[in-house]
Amino acid sequence: MAESFDNKLVGKAKESFLANLSEEKAESTELMASWQRSQAAIGDPGNIHDVPHVPESLLDEHLLDMFGAPLNRFAEDLEGTGLALLLADSRGQILERWAEDRQAESHLDRVGTVRGAVLAENVVGTNGVGTVATLGKPVQIRGTEHFADFYQDAVCTGAPVVHPLTKKLLAILTISCDMTPRSDLLKPLVRTMTSQLEQHVMSVEQPNSREMLNLFMEISRSRNVPVVAFGPSGAMIQSARAHTLAAHDMNLIRLLSEERRPTGSYMLELSTGPVRLDLTTVGPNNSVVVVGDSADRRARTPQPKPLTSNAGRSPEWLAVANQVDRARMVAEPVLLVGETGVGKTSLALKTPYVAGYMTTSVLCDAAERHIIGSREWLTKLSGHLSSDAVVVVRGIETLDAPALDGMRALIETQPSPIPIIMTFTTEDREAIRVNELRFAARSIFVPALRDHITDLPDxxxxLAESTAPAARLVPTPETMSLLMTYSWPGNVKELRRLISQLASSGKTGSVLPSDLPAAMQSSKTLSMIERVELEAIRKALQEAKGNRVKAADILGVSRATVYRKMKAYRISGE
Incomplete structure (x- = not known):
């Protein structure tokens, strides 16, 4: 029971166990077995200094789309409890976190649990995410039961979400909080939540529900509007824009879908006024609703302008744009490589018409394979390859080796080769080389926003004209100065999200420094020397794959200096 748990005593027991561990020693408990696995993978617990992260582009957004709505409801019930909710994929990568009060948010920040954090057992040791993935069963890890020292004041209670039919591990749901004497209540709570998520999976696994899910994903990607899908037993999936809808409005939209009206457009009075809803019914119990703009605003609101790939005039950007333009004219595979959010897919898809170019493109999202399966995804890709369009395959980093080899076989057996552009989010040179050889492809490297920062005003x-034309958001000179010195770890994707958040908050007209997030407000204008120093540290960290000790050796400075400079320049080291 949690009441008798002695954190210090368990800590001493762990130290003794690890110090005297031998290959012949029997493993008496699952916890000790986890400690042994952690030591074999990591060594001493002191070797774990912080939590590694992966780029957001590598995260399975489809899992978040599927489970986001029920988890939002779960999280609302946790408000004021100090409990935080985590959703991780089967590899222990955090897809999203929910912290509904200051205590829960502070707890997650303190232990470094953010979106993209990797909590696999062989990376950070025994914990309530990675150990669940390893064992495939509910686990609670308290205080010093964790392998890493920085978790010694935390309780992590996790359980697997498995497919009800195939029994495949889909995700891990974990409740994380500070040490509490009533942690014994958390295990049945998280089991109840995962049971409901598994029922949610079943509700979207029927043929009509699969068709509904595919339609939802297609609309969500192609239109920057709120999209909501409803399935049997009240199952609901929301796009990112739909999360901005008020709870009252969402209930009205749900009621409309439950009336089983035929496919068509309907006017509904929401909190923002009369709004047009485009309803598509898929079978008897499934529907997709697209939420349009309010009727009175549509009459006077400028329509969004499409964002082209030419929103930038720096030599660095124009050189890449020209390379991509030429790639669309050549019937051969090309890898478009870069960090997350740099605009790889936009470059591949949105080329202005020039005589001789293929002007039509089809997008095949590699992440869909995790929803529909490899065979169905490859069949879908084969159909695209038989068309006359430029085929853009988004996110090949999400594919495993068999899927990549299947894709290569399809490309090699095409009777009439066509231009194929594959976006690849990675900084691993060896991975790039391997895929260049696999596809007989050449690579085009898309620069990070910080490397063509002069394009920021354009x-x-x-983005403001495309995302929020009615808001007419224009940064003041002081604001633009701050934005120009910000590091933009999320690149253009982060800029788009900033503009959307400002518009969603009701901001219009001039954007002041005080309107920016705190991290951007604290930016300062760097001198030439500081810019050179900042870039040197970034490159050293990249070469050292985030290892700060190795980066210090590369730079010829002490580790303390690297830590101090990283803090001063707000470099994450990821």
Whole structure:
């Protein structure tokens, strides 16, 4: 029971166990077995200094789409409890976190649990995410039962979400909080939550529900509007834009879908006024609702302008744009490589018409394989390859080796080769080389926003006109100065999200420094020397794959200096 748990005593027991561990020693408990696995993979617990992260582009957004709505409801019930909710994929990568009060948010920040954090057992040791993935069963890890020292004041209670039919591990749901004497109540709570998520999976596994899910994903990607899908037994899936809808409005939309009206457009009075809803019914119990703009605003609101790939005039950007333009004219595979959010897919898809170019493109999202399966995804890709369009395959980093080899076989057996552009989010040179050889492809490297920062004013204007034309958001000179010195770890994707958040908050007209997030407000204008120093540290960290000790050796400075400079320049080291 949690009441008799002695954190210090368990800590001493762990130290003794690890110190005297031998290959012949029997493993008397699952916890000790986890400690042994952690030591074999990591060594001493002191070797774990922080939590590694992966780029957001590598995360399975489809899992978040599927489970986001029920988890939002679960999280609302946790408000004021100090309990935080985590959703991880089967590899222990955090897809999203929910912290509904300050205590829960502070707890997650303190232990470094953010979106993209990797909590696999062989990376950070025994914990309530990675150990669940390893054992495939509910686990509670308290205080010093964790392998890493920085978790010694935390309780992590996790359980697997498995497919009800195939029994495949889909995700891990974990409740994380500070040490509490009533942690014994958390295990049945998280089991109840995972049971409901598994029922949610079943509700979208029927043929009509699969068709509904595919339609939802297609609309969500192609239109920047709220999209909501409803399935049997009240199952609901929301796009990112739909999360901005008020709870009252969402209930009204749900009621409309439950009336089983035929496919068509309907006017509904929401909190923002009369709004047009485009309803598509898929079978008897499934529907997809697209939420349009309010009727009175549509009459006077400028329509969004499409964002083209030419929103930038720097030599660095134009050189890449020209390379991509030429790639669309050549019937051969090309890898479009870069960090997350740099605009790889936009470059591949949105080329202005020029005589001789293929102007039509089809997008095949590699992440869909995790929803529909490899065979169905490859069949879908084969159909695209038989068309006359430029085929863009988004996110090949999400594919495993068999899927990549299947894709290569399809490309090699096409009777009439066509241009194929594959976006690849990675900084691993060896992975790039391997895929260049696999596909007989050449690579085009898309620069990070910080490497063509002079394009920021043009990008802001293009994104503001495309995302929120009615808001007419224009940064003041002081604001633009701060934005120009910000590091933009999320690149253009982060800029788009900033503009959307400002518009969603009701901001219009001039954007002041005080309107920016705290991290951007604290930016300062860097001198030439500081810019050179900042870039040197970034490159050293990249070469050292985030290892700060190795980066210090590369730079010829002490580790303390690297830590101090990283803090001063707000470098994450990821």
């Amino acid at each position: 990008l802001w204007q293009a």
